[in-house]
Amino acid sequence: MKGIVFTELLEMVEDQYGYALVDTILDQSNLPSGGIYTAIGTYDHGEMVTLLHSLSQHTTTPVPELLRAYGRYMFGSFTRNYYQFIERSTSAFSLLNSIQHYIHVEVRKLYPDAELPHFAMEQPSENHLKMYYQSERKLSDFAYGLIEGCLAHYGETATIRKTELTPDGSQVLFDIVKD
């Protein structure tokens, strides 16, 4: 997992809860990396799971809720750091439709070892999009927050229905209907 995923999570924790909590969760997590992340480095996905569980205990917020908030936060970071991928789209559905065949393809060129999900897309009508998420990392709640962040970025609102397609959380359908 790329370092940016860790550095942005720790930044969100600092913004929302203060640096003392960042210090506490890093101290308690006993991470192989020692909690020192660079944006271009690659780290074990297990460190993310450990950090999220520690954060969940200290904030009494369930992990899925933390991941969703983190996804919304991360989209804001993408609009600052990867604006070139976002400016090509003039609507949320256009951007979401471009993840699999454009954005994540470019991400892979920048970071050949990136671990990215697969999205199959269906658009039954102009206001209705279906995203089929698939990833062994089971980060669909992070995807959920990214979708929310994307809609907010374009000033759009929609009803998002999430359905688990497999019991392990590796395949999830997001059914998104614009209001």
Ligand code: HEM
């Ligand atoms: C400019 C826009 C975007 C950029 C630059 C971007 C880039 C990235 C990067 C760098 C990673 C981490 C890869 C790794 O840790 O190895 C990632 C993972 C991920 N991205 Fe994107 N992404 C963008 C938009 C989106 C959007 C809109 C979604 C919404 C559904 C999305 C869904 C995900 C998910 C769920 C992961 C976690 C990995 C997994 O589930 O397997 N991305 N992306």
